[in-house]
Amino acid sequence: MNFLDMRWDIVWDYREFFINGLWVTIILTICGYLGGIVLGLLLGLGKTSKKRWVYWPCKIYVDLFRGTPMLVQILIIHLAFIPAVFGQSFGFLVSGITALILNSAAYNAEIIRAGIESIDKGQMEAARSLGLTERQAMRKIILPQAFRRMIPPLGNEFIALLKDSSLVTVIAANDILYAAKVVAGAYQRFWEPYLVAAIMYLILTYAVAKLIAYVERRFSIHYNPRKKREERIAS
Amino acid sequence: MIKVENLHKAYGKLEVLKGINYEVHEKEVVCVIGPSGSGKSTFLRCINLLEEITDGAIYINGVMVNDPKTNINEIRTEVGMVFQQFNLFPHMTVIENITMAPMLIRKMDKKDGENLALELLDKVGLKEKAYNYPEQLSGGQQQRVAIARALAMKPKVMLFDEPTSALDPEMVKEVLDVMKQLAVEGMTMVVVTHEMGFAREVADRVVFMDGGYIVEQGNPEELFSRPQNERTKAFLGKVL
Numbered sequence: 001m002n003f004l005d006m007r008w009d010i011v012w013d014y015r016e017f018f019i020n021g022l023w024v025t026i027i028l029t030i031c032g033y034l035g036g037i038v039l040g041l042l043l044g045l046g047k048t049s050k051k052r053w054v055y056w057p058c059k060i061y062v063d064l065f066r067g068t069p070m071l072v073q074i075l076i077i078h079l080a081f082i083p084a085v086f087g088q089s090f091g092f093l094v095s096g097i098t099a100l101i102l103n104s105a106a107y108n109a110e111i112i113r114a115g116i117e118s119i120d121k122g123q124m125e126a127a128r129s130l131g132l133t134e135r136q137a138m139r140k141i142i143l144p145q146a147f148r149r150m151i152p153p154l155g156n157e158f159i160a161l162l163k164d165s166s167l168v169t170v171i172a173a174n175d176i177l178y179a180a181k182v183v184a185g186a187y188q189r190f191w192e193p194y195l196v197a198a199i200m201y202l203i204l205t206y207a208v209a210k211l212i213a214y215v216e217r218r219f220s221i222h223y224n225p226r227k228k229r230e231e232r233i234a235s
Numbered sequence: 236m237i238k239v240e241n242l243h244k245a246y247g248k249l250e251v252l253k254g255i256n257y258e259v260h261e262k263e264v265v266c267v268i269g270p271s272g273s274g275k276s277t278f279l280r281c282i283n284l285l286e287e288i289t290d291g292a293i294y295i296n297g298v299m300v301n302d303p304k305t306n307i308n309e310i311r312t313e314v315g316m317v318f319q320q321f322n323l324f325p326h327m328t329v330i331e332n333i334t335m336a337p338m339l340i341r342k343m344d345k346k347d348g349e350n351l352a353l354e355l356l357d358k359v360g361l362k363e364k365a366y367n368y369p370e371q372l373s374g375g376q377q378q379r380v381a382i383a384r385a386l387a388m389k390p391k392v393m394l395f396d397e398p399t400s401a402l403d404p405e406m407v408k409e410v411l412d413v414m415k416q417l418a419v420e421g422m423t424m425v426v427v428t429h430e431m432g433f434a435r436e437v438a439d440r441v442v443f444m445d446g447g448y449i450v451e452q453g454n455p456e457e458l459f460s461r462p463q464n465e466r467t468k469a470f471l472g473k474v475l
Binding site: 120122123125126127128129130131132133136140141144145148 | 283285308309311312314315316318320322323324325326335336339340381384385388
């Protein structure tokens with residue numbers, strides 16, 4: 001093993017693979033994350049429900065997806081579930097995004113449930129006592145407050161999902177890791193392609209961390225009246 | 236106005252209310268007193284169904300509140316409630332706290348809503364705090380905003396659940412003063428309180444609860460000066 005004898009040119013030759021892989025990773029992550037938030041919100045709300053027929057399916061779903069490896073979920077969805085239901089495969093992107101949505105939704109559901117339950121129950125009572133329906137109270141009073149508390153854990157989930165998206169290479173999705181594998185296979189050299197892949201993920205997670213820090217500042221738990229007043233004057 | 240018939244409330248096996256019968260007339264101020272754990276807050280919370288009723292019936296203006304066919308949200312718009320812990324919405328300014336429900340439920344437009352809110356804030360002496368957030372206000376100020384918020388729905392009855400119990404002593408008076416003013420204006424009020432001075436001065440009738448029952452009730456003069464029941468005497472002996 002010779003550290004000084006790196007051949008970065010082989011990576012450079014395959015740069016289009018890596019750039020394409022970068023886009024695939026970004027698309028998988030963003031679609032998986034957004035879908036996971038929407039589905040997670042429904043599941044999280046379901047888990048706060050007092051109705052058993054709402055609560056239990058949501059709980060079972062979350063337990064199922066949190067209790068099994070994502071790698072296994074990806075294989076089942078791509079090779080078994082989608083072909084069985086639709087009679088054909090729609091390619092790795094559809095399978096990959098589906099798997100990421102279903103998996104991250106389970107984790108997001110727990111974050112969202114915990115966020116909702118962390119809001120003092122006096123808030124719901126005050127809203128209901130004014131005549132708001134449960135749904136209105138949830139939308140206007142509980143969720144806006146809970147959302148602020150959910151930002152840090154949901155941000156962590158974003159980063160975790162970004163890294164976990166590399167698992168879709170098992171169904172031959174051409175993401176960043178896949179590009180590295182191709183190069184590694186072609187040249188039987190492993191340092192260069194996998195280091196490049198690692199650095200690309202690192203840059204992505206760093207960028208996401210920055211974004212989360214910004215959102216956290218923007219929606220800080222402490223309400224910033226000065227900013228609001230300035231906005232009002234400006235408008 | 237409010238009629239309570241044989242009201243029972245149990246949490247599992249623990250029976251908190253064991254058959255309450257009572258009637259509150261229009262423009263009447265009723266103060267409910269009693270030791271902690273006597274069920275007085277639960278009684279109040281049953282009136283607008285914040286607690287599910289185990290047995291019995293509550294009528295507001297002749298409508299049975301705990302009838303499954305009754306739209307409880309509609310009833311609640313007519314019954315304002317003020318909580319011990321204020322429960323203002325921390326993510327909204329004072330004026331947004333007040334305008335939220337009228338705009339959402341009564342479909343009031345923003346301008347009318349804000350005019351109404353400012354009028355109510357003026358009434359509770361907090362007009363200059365309209366654009367502050369609750370966390371910037373003292374407890375007494377928050378509770379006055381909470382009263383204004385409840386009034387914004389133009390309720391026919393106001394329920395107060397120990398409105399001054401969470402306040403520092405020097406802020407109790409400002410809240411009680413607002414409540415007195417409401418009473419003078421003819422608002423129907425049910426007040427669960429430990430402020431015997433307030434009950435004595437403002438209430439038309441005082442209800443003493445203990446152990447899930449109404450033990451004694453009457454006009455304040457009678458009840459405070461000549462309590463009949465032993466338990467009432469014991470309680471008043473401790474708090475007066």
